[in-house]
Amino acid sequence: MSGSTTRNFKSNAARELANDTLRAALTKSKGHFTEGRSTAAENLPEFEALRDQSRDIKNHTIEHLDFYLEAYEEKVRESGGHVHWARTAEDARQIVLEICRSVDAKAVNKGKSMISEECEINEMLEANGIRAVETDLGEYIIQLRGEKPSHIIAPAVHLTKGQVEESFRANHTHLDPDRVLEEPPTLLDEARTILRKKYFEAEVGMTGANLLIAETGSSVIVTNEGNGDLSQLIPKVHIVLASVEKIVPTLEDAATILRVLARSATGQEFSSYTTLSTGPKREGDTDGPEQYHVILLDNGRTDMIGTEFQEMLRCIRCGACMNHCPVYQSVGGHAYGWVYPGPMGSVLSPGLLGVDEAGHLPNASTFCGRCEEVCPVRIPLPKMMRNWREQEFEKHLSPGAARAGLGLWAFMAKRPKLYQLVTGVQMRLLARLGRAQGRVSSLPLARGWTKYRELPAPEGRTFQSRWKSGERPL
Amino acid sequence: MSEAPRVALFVTCLVDLFRPSVGFAAVKLMQDAGCTVEVPEAQTCCGQPAYNSGDRKDTIAIAKQVIAAFEGYDHVVAPSGSCAGMIMKHYPELLADDPDWASRATDLAGRTHELVSFLTDVLKVENVAAAFEGTVTYHDSCSGLRELGIHGQPRQLLDGVEGLHLRELEDANVCCGFGGTFCVKYPDISNRMVSNKTEQIVATGAETLLAGDMGCLMNMAGKLQREGANVRVRHVAEVLAGMTDTPAIGEPSDGSASS
Numbered sequence: 001m002s003g004s005t006t007r008n009f010k011s012n013a014a015r016e017l018a019n020d021t022l023r024a025a026l027t028k029s030k031g032h033f034t035e036g037r038s039t040a041a042e043n044l045p046e047f048e049a050l051r052d053q054s055r056d057i058k059n060h061t062i063e064h065l066d067f068y069l070e071a072y073e074e075k076v077r078e079s080g081g082h083v084h085w086a087r088t089a090e091d092a093r094q095i096v097l098e099i100c101r102s103v104d105a106k107a108v109n110k111g112k113s114m115i116s117e118e119c120e121i122n123e124m125l126e127a128n129g130i131r132a133v134e135t136d137l138g139e140y141i142i143q144l145r146g147e148k149p150s151h152i153i154a155p156a157v158h159l160t161k162g163q164v165e166e167s168f169r170a171n172h173t174h175l176d177p178d179r180v181l182e183e184p185p186t187l188l189d190e191a192r193t194i195l196r197k198k199y200f201e202a203e204v205g206m207t208g209a210n211l212l213i214a215e216t217g218s219s220v221i222v223t224n225e226g227n228g229d230l231s232q233l234i235p236k237v238h239i240v241l242a243s244v245e246k247i248v249p250t251l252e253d254a255a256t257i258l259r260v261l262a263r264s265a266t267g268q269e270f271s272s273y274t275t276l277s278t279g280p281k282r283e284g285d286t287d288g289p290e291q292y293h294v295i296l297l298d299n300g301r302t303d304m305i306g307t308e309f310q311e312m313l314r315c316i317r318c319g320a321c322m323n324h325c326p327v328y329q330s331v332g333g334h335a336y337g338w339v340y341p342g343p344m345g346s347v348l349s350p351g352l353l354g355v356d357e358a359g360h361l362p363n364a365s366t367f368c369g370r371c372e373e374v375c376p377v378r379i380p381l382p383k384m385m386r387n388w389r390e391q392e393f394e395k396h397l398s399p400g401a402a403r404a405g406l407g408l409w410a411f412m413a414k415r416p417k418l419y420q421l422v423t424g425v426q427m428r429l430l431a432r433l434g435r436a437q438g439r440v441s442s443l444p445l446a447r448g449w450t451k452y453r454e455l456p457a458p459e460g461r462t463f464q465s466r467w468k469s470g471e472r473p474l
Numbered sequence: 475m476s477e478a479p480r481v482a483l484f485v486t487c488l489v490d491l492f493r494p495s496v497g498f499a500a501v502k503l504m505q506d507a508g509c510t511v512e513v514p515e516a517q518t519c520c521g522q523p524a525y526n527s528g529d530r531k532d533t534i535a536i537a538k539q540v541i542a543a544f545e546g547y548d549h550v551v552a553p554s555g556s557c558a559g560m561i562m563k564h565y566p567e568l569l570a571d572d573p574d575w576a577s578r579a580t581d582l583a584g585r586t587h588e589l590v591s592f593l594t595d596v597l598k599v600e601n602v603a604a605a606f607e608g609t610v611t612y613h614d615s616c617s618g619l620r621e622l623g624i625h626g627q628p629r630q631l632l633d634g635v636e637g638l639h640l641r642e643l644e645d646a647n648v649c650c651g652f653g654g655t656f657c658v659k660y661p662d663i664s665n666r667m668v669s670n671k672t673e674q675i676v677a678t679g680a681e682t683l684l685a686g687d688m689g690c691l692m693n694m695a696g697k698l699q700r701e702g703a704n705v706r707v708r709h710v711a712e713v714l715a716g717m718t719d720t721p722a723i724g725e726p727s728d729g730s731a732s733s
Contacts, residue, residue: 014662326649330666366653368616389528410532413518427491438726448658452665453696456724463485463494467513473502
């Protein structure tokens with residue numbers, strides 16, 4: 001897949017760790033997300049029950065995915081819309097391009113969509129002379145800067161407001177250079193003023209979908225800026241680009257999931273806007289698109305069904321896992337090297353790109369378990385990261401030196417007598433080495449450790465040898 | 475209890491190799507609470523290094539060895555939430571499809587406990603006879619906290635230690651960056667995580683940091699010492715057992731502070 005640098009995760013991470021501005025930005029956002037979520041969860045007595053229900057709804061739907069997708073397609077057709085099936089990202093790009101060409105589109109207004117990132121829709125549009133206009137504030141900012149999103153719901157979370165101001169001044173050169181642009185509301189106002197005009201220029205509006213509802217043939221988006229509504233209502237064509245696992249059976253099911261989505265994501269009870277679209281403008285409607293297209297993307301997802309990774313398809317893309325992940329909070333989203341960062345990306349990306357490409361991601365976890373603890377649909381993310389490590393190990397993809405070290409250790413660990421003999425000698429040597437200081441500052445075979453920290457020296461003889469000699473606590 | 479419960483100590487590889495004092499502290503705490511404590515010989519490690527590296531075959535071999543070595547005891551206790559969690563939560567999963575071993579794994583899981591929660595929840599210890607002068611802070615290690623739900627138990631027992639004042643650590647529930655092999659596979663990331671942690675430890679003003687897992691303790695102690703911070707680091711069992719005459723983790727035997 002083009003555009004992925006997940007193989008370079010280690011060097012990506014080193015680069016991001018050296019970025020103090022990133023650190024400032026992440027420090028600022030962290031408490032906002034984690035405290036927001038925990039307060040929202042505490043304030044809703046049935047929150048844990050809703051998590052169970054959401055998990056069950058998604059499990060049921062994935063077990064009957066074909067049935068619900070066909071039911072959904074039927075309903076979309078009944079409401080006058082079109083459904084397109086895209087097996088790959090390339091299929092999705094072709095379908096988008098054909099629809100744009102059919103109305104001779106010069107510009108496409110876009111609501112925030114990670115599936116659009118996955119399919120690299122903007123790059124395709126630009127290559128075909130069609131302007132892609134991101135209308136979500138965060139997406140707009142990173143588009144100006146030529147960057148990729150670093151978070152699935154807060155694409156510009158890696159930036160400080162100073163950096164945003166800088167980008168606005170550099171790009172909005174027709175505005176008064178002496179204007180005050182310090183606080184987020186002034187930045188938002190400026191983006192809004194500029195984008196407002198563009199809404200009326202595009203022939204096509206494109207959004208993702210947080211949910212697709214089989215019962216009604218509706219797509220649902222949640223936003224806080226209302227940009228999605230304008231993107232999809234004003235142009236004459238609305239394209240919904242969504243992946244197949246976004247489907248839920250009924251409106252009631254959608255309501256259940258929406259109750260955990262915003263609470264998990266931002267700590268809001270509900271997003272400012274929750275918008276359902278069902279088909280094109282009907283006779284008598286005052287506004288709405290003339291054409292309504294839904295592109296259903298697979299791109300490797302259905303291959304995960306029936307495997308140990310099936311549960312990943314429950315993901316509702318709230319971002320809570322990355323908001324609570326100490327690794328993500330250290331390196332930021334760009335280090336992960338592809339569309340989906342953080343714990344959900346560490347499980348999903350190897351599924352979509354292959355474990356040979358994205359193998360670093362499931363390894364870069366301490367299995368601290370915070371992601372699973374906050375996941376609104378209870379995806380066992382650490383367990384699935386371990387499953388990827390097992391696949392890597394079985395395919396001999398893990399590094400040779402690490403395998404050799406592990407092999408030697410396992411050989412010993414399976415032979416207690418030998419183990420105790422060898423470790424007994426090792427510990428006494430190490431204890432002698434660290435006797436003066438109580439610790440060792442540099443050790444050839446432990447550079448990964450001693451590069452950044454002291455190695456506490458062993459006390460001397462091992463516990464087992466002392467116990468066997470008859471030593472007992474006083 | 476009419477007869478003293480027969481407890482096997484799963485000492486854990488890091489306590490066995492680096493900090494035997496914790497093993498003796500664990501034995502003392504359990505003996506004081508009326509247990510007979512034994513240390514089965516055929517123990518090495520719980521298998522997490524293999525398990526977390528994707529080496530399922532060796533993990534299963536080690537799990538079977540542990541199951542066999544610890545059969546027949548009333549309880550099996552480890553001074554670590556991580557190793558206890560491995561036996562309690564992961565052995566049954568690993569051996570679920572093995573007809574010869576599934577029930578033995580479940581049986582061991584049901585008899586296994588992390589030390590501090592064993593004292594409070596099983597032995598119903600409400601107070602330990604220990605004294606420790608000074609302000610301490612406490613880090614909740616991830617596996618103990620999230621796999622086993624250990625949070626209140628160490629605080630409850632520390633509250634009864636004479637002279638001890640506990641000052642809570644900000645983000646006490648956030649990983650310290652150890653993660654077993656993670657800290658040497660991704661040293662740069664681990665370093666950021668442990669640096670965040672030591673910054674918050676120092677900010678508490680506590681003289682001593684306590685936790686219930688040697689891996690996390692060695693990681694945090696090693697970082698605090700590299701930074702020259704004047705914070706001593708001990709396993710919570712040492713304080714609860716009143717066995718704090720030994721130098722703190724990574725400190726020389728003359729007891730002089732690092733900075």
